[in-house]
Amino acid sequence: REMPTTATTAPASPRKANVVILATGGTIAGAGADASNSATYQAAKVPVDKLIAAVPSLSELANVRGEQVFQIASESFTNAQLVQLAKRVSALLKQDDVDGVVITHGTDTLEETALFLDLVVRSDKPIVVVGSMRPSTALSADGALNLADAVATAASPASRAKGVLVTMNDEIQAGRDVTKRVNIKPSAFSSQWGPLGMVVEGKTYWFRAPVKRHGTASEFDIDAIDALPEVAIVYGSGNMNPAPYTAAVQAGAKAIVHAGTGNGSVAGYLVDTLKDLRAKGTLIIRSARVGDGFVLRNAEQPDDQYDWVVAHDLNPQKAKILAAVALTKTSDTKELQRIFWEY
């Protein structure tokens, strides 16, 4: 058979993705007095339109538009703002004309917001959270490339159904796993389980995918959540005082994440206080201050006997987010433990 010599139709050029950038502040929107100010500057100064205009190559990666949701440093995020942001992300991703969302965010609590969105936004479309360690006015500022990488990742069909992603320092990290481990340096973010991939010159390269429940496989849905319960973290060390645990409950905490030493261990002289709080209804969740590894059930403490929950591999601040989300549905400790294993 003779092959046609002329094409009758031009090959369809792939449609450019529509990506919405939701700006919340942080150092990526920070400004210092001088190019030498890499650490001394004001966060949350530059509006979203200027962030977009500062990286002209974004328009080659996607059709980009911005919305200013907040203009705050991320250490000032509250539960009310988390809920508001997640509802906006959910609403946008339901629109046919939105293919992905990028959230610019301060780095201090970025890992908490990323996990929260991973748990409660029921969409397979890419959600990418991004920040920077240096303000845009500094020498060797990292925000522009991080933002370009975020847009490239949000625009890529390969990013679908991989959970919330974080693009920092050329890497694509799982929002569930990633944590800020270093301050000052641009290599601040990492995960004990490793990055999922990398972005190089506007293209994503993938090496692994998350296995924990998220997105459309989650039992949580931000459209049904209007507020989050109070969860406190008490940091473990030698020579502890039980007062912070009881004070947290008096202040309204429904659950306490114990950021324990080692494998979430609890000082012998604290055990009665925590047992007593549990007996009166407060949830006790054992996490660990060490950062890596994971807390085993009934190791160090008899969790079955005391009706305590372990945080699996979630660090204390991430355990606090999952506990708050889980408590919107149940306060049954068996159910909570299942949730900590599955998400």
Ligand SMILES: NC(=O)C[C@H](N)C(=O)O
């Ligand atoms: N690098 C940063 O973004 C730090 C800043 N304090 C923030 O979280 O907003």
